[in-house]
Amino acid sequence: MNDPREVLLAEARRRGESLAALSGMLGRNSSYLGQYVTRGSPRVLDARDRKLLAQHLGVDEVRLGASVRDAALRLPVLSVAASAGPGSLVEDEVVVGVGTVDAVLARSLGLRHGLASVIGVRGDSMAPGILDGDQLVVNEADRRPDATGAVYVIRIDEAIMVKRVRREAGGLVATSDNPTADPVPSLPIEVIGRVVWLMRRPG
Structure with missing residues (x-):
C-alpha cells in the first residue's frame, strides 16, 4: 500500500x-x-x-506522501531508564511508545531512522543539567567520544547510565556532573549513543 x-x-x-x-x-x-x-x-x-x-x-x-527529507522522524520510546544515579539493571529494551522529532531539528541533530531513541532518566548524579524524570533523545550513530567529552548513554556491567564520557590515552572515562554523586565503577564502558536533546516537563 x-x-x-x-x-x-x-x-x-x-x-x-x-x-x-x-x-x-x-x-x-x-x-x-x-x-x-x-x-x-x-x-x-x-x-x-x-x-x-x-x-x-x-x-x-x-x-x-512526505519526502524522507521533510518527514518528522519517529523515534521509539524505550521503557529502559538510563540511571543518572548508581545505574539500573535491565534485561532488554522494550518499546513503550513512539515520539516524533521535527524533520529540520532531526537533521540538525544528525539523527537517522533506526539509529535514535528516547529514554527516561532516574536519579540526580547529572544534575543540574539533567534531572530525574527528564527524557533524552539519544543518537545511537554517535558512539565515539573524543578527548573533549560529551554526555552519553552507556552500559557498564549491564547497568545503563547517562554520564559524561571522554577519551583518554588509557581508554574511555565516565564521570558524573554532580560532585556529590558516587564514583562511576572502573569497569569497561560500552557506549550506546550520545545525548543530543533533552525534554523536560515544565515545573
Missing part, C-alpha cells in the same frame, strides 16, 4: 474515524479529505495537515 490516499483511508477505517471527522480535526471543511481521496484534489496534502494526520493516526509521515 504505497498510495498516500489508500494509506489514509485504510488508517481512518482501522481507527473507526470518518474522513469528514478527520477533516474537522484539521480545521478544514468536512469534504476536504474525501475530495483528496476520491478526486485527487488537492493533489498532495498540505505539509501541516499531513503532519497532524500522521501524528493523530500514528503512522510515518512518509506513508502520507
Whole structure:
C-alpha cells in the first residue's frame, strides 16, 4: 500500500474515524479529505495537515506522501531508564511508545531512522543539567567520544547510565556532573549513543 490516499483511508477505517471527522480535526471543511481521496484534489496534502494526520493516526509521515527529507522522524520510546544515579539493571529494551522529532531539528541533530531513541532518566548524579524524570533523545550513530567529552548513554556491567564520557590515552572515562554523586565503577564502558536533546516537563 504505497498510495498516500489508500494509506489514509485504510488508517481512518482501522481507527473507526470518518474522513469528514478527520477533516474537522484539521480545521478544514468536512469534504476536504474525501475530495483528496476520491478526486485527487488537492493533489498532495498540505505539509501541516499531513503532519497532524500522521501524528493523530500514528503512522510515518512518509506513508502520507512526505519526502524522507521533510518527514518528522519517529523515534521509539524505550521503557529502559538510563540511571543518572548508581545505574539500573535491565534485561532488554522494550518499546513503550513512539515520539516524533521535527524533520529540520532531526537533521540538525544528525539523527537517522533506526539509529535514535528516547529514554527516561532516574536519579540526580547529572544534575543540574539533567534531572530525574527528564527524557533524552539519544543518537545511537554517535558512539565515539573524543578527548573533549560529551554526555552519553552507556552500559557498564549491564547497568545503563547517562554520564559524561571522554577519551583518554588509557581508554574511555565516565564521570558524573554532580560532585556529590558516587564514583562511576572502573569497569569497561560500552557506549550506546550520545545525548543530543533533552525534554523536560515544565515545573
